[in-house]
Amino acid sequence: MYGPRHLYSRHIHERELRFLALVLLTGCVIALQLGEGLRLAGLQGAGWRAIDLPALERRIDVGNLSEHEAVWYHEATRQETHATGAEQRP
Amino acid sequence: MTAVTCELCPRGCVIPEGAAGDCRIRVNLGGRLRATTYGRPSAVHIDPMEKKPLYHFLPGAPVFSIATAGCNLHCLNCQNWQLSQRGGEEMEEIYRLDPPELVRAAREEGCRSIAYTYSDPIVFYEYVYDTAELAHAQRLANCFITAAYINREPLRKLCGVIDAVNADLKAFDDGFYRRVNGATLKPVLDALVTMREEGVWLEVTNLLIPTLNDDPAMIRRLARWVHDELGPGTPLHFSRFQPLYRMRNLPPTPVETLDLARREAKDVGMEHVYVGNVLGHEGNSTYCPRDGTLLIGRVGFMITHYALTPDGRCPSCNERIPGVWRSAELFGEQP
Structure with a gap:
């Protein structure tokens, strides 16, 4: 009952479980990545882009980029904001 | 949280706080739209005017050429994609050249004109406008190299400080614009008509891509x-x-396709049709539309022959060739 054959099959069983867990974990990471990509792509379909805001602010702080106010814009109306999904923070 | 709507180009991006417009460089910070590359070009070169290409505007003149990151088009065949398809925060090279410094640098380098070029200068509109105003005050000409995807009112204002435009008309097909450039045709055609109405010197470029727009x-x-x-x-x-x-x-x-295009355009009555990016092609040069005299010979970006009279006429038949041939035509004679 506790011969070498049993030990062998029990060993395989644990290894398979670990492998299965690894596969599931990898799948979850891929799914999360894809989900985040799709979420951002869905938001950006409305004519705006998520950017690396901390990097932008750092470069503005050291003077490599500018805070010069643009012309030709207005505060978005409620209708514009709602229609384009811009009420969602990137 | 305050979103803003950009009115500069036909996209009309509605931009939430902390995000950028489709161009990547017009960013909503605290409910105000910021031109983040104002005074911060990532490309600065001195080019010949022929490279823009502007063939009927101050031929042979060196032109101080700048661009910042960002673009409002996303052409699959972009030749400056490292610049145009990135935001300012992604650039390795950024120069600090606010408008007065830029105009001073152009003058020090012996350039009588500034070109806003490489990416589409529409997206760094404020930087172009302020620099162009200063440049005019110092008798420097302004050249705008663009795909002309811009709204009418901003364009009208800009035309007041721009002297010459080379506009890229990418195809005469809205589907092509949507598939290849991520834009639409009609606003471009409207913009070209506006430029003509405003009296800016205008040349048009059409890049012919095999099987797509040829x-x-x-x-x-x-x-x-x-x-x-x-x-x-x-x-x-x-x-x-x-x-x-x-x-x-x-x-x-x-080259046969370019020759065919040139013939088609001449057949409908176009007087000055050129072939670009083909070294030594006869279509690089300017000929009198009336008697065929060679007026300006070009090889690549070099002028090898110049026979126009000082007031821009054919020396054989006195035909006036449209263009801006001397900076005095823009600013009057130097006092």
Whole structure:
């Protein structure tokens, strides 16, 4: 009952479980990545882009980029904001 | 949280706080739209005017050429994609050149004109406008190299400080614009008409891409539209495509296609039709439309022959050739 054959099959069983867990974990990471990509792509379909805001602010702080106010814009109306999904923070 | 709507180009991006417009460089910070590359170009070069290409505007003049990151088009064949398809925060090279410093640098380098070019300067509109105003005050000309995807009112204001435009008319087909450039055709055509109405010197470039926009019927429609809406004297450049960026699957445009396009445009009455990106082609040079005299010979970006009279006429038949041939035509004679 506790011969070498049993030990062998029990060993395989644990290894398979670990492998299965690894596969599931990898799948979850891929799914999360894809989900985040799709979420951002869905938001950006409305004519705006998520950017690396901390990097932008750092470069503005050291003077490599500018805070010069643009012309030709207005505060978005409620209708514009709602229609384009811009009420969602990137 | 305050979103803003950008009114500069036909996209009309509605931008939430902390995000950028489609161009990547107009950013909503605290409910105000910021031109983040104002005074911060990432490309600064001195080019010959022929490289823009502007063939009927101060020929042979060196032009101080700048661009910042960002673009409002996303052409699959972009030749400057490292610059145009990135935001300011992604650039390795950024120069600090606010408008007064830029104008001073251009003068120190002996350039009598500044070109806003490489990416589409529409997206760094405020920087262009302020620099161009200062440049004019110091008798420097302003050249705007663009795909003309801009709204009418900002364009009208800009035309007050711009002297010459080379506008890229990418195809005479809205579907092409949507598939290849991520834009639409009609706003571009409207912008070209506005530029003509505002009296800016205008040349048009059409890059011919094999199988996508090289149909002779489409070329003929494009040339006819330019002829009817902008005038037969408008220089029209057919440029050779090179496989780049996300369009490496197509070959360079055959020279025969460019020759065919040139013939089609001449057939509809265009007087100055050029072939670009083909070294030594006879279509690089300017000829008198009345008697065929060679007026300006070009090899690449070099002028090898110049026979125009000082007031821009053919020396054989006295035909006036449309263009701006001397900076005195813009600013009057130097006091």
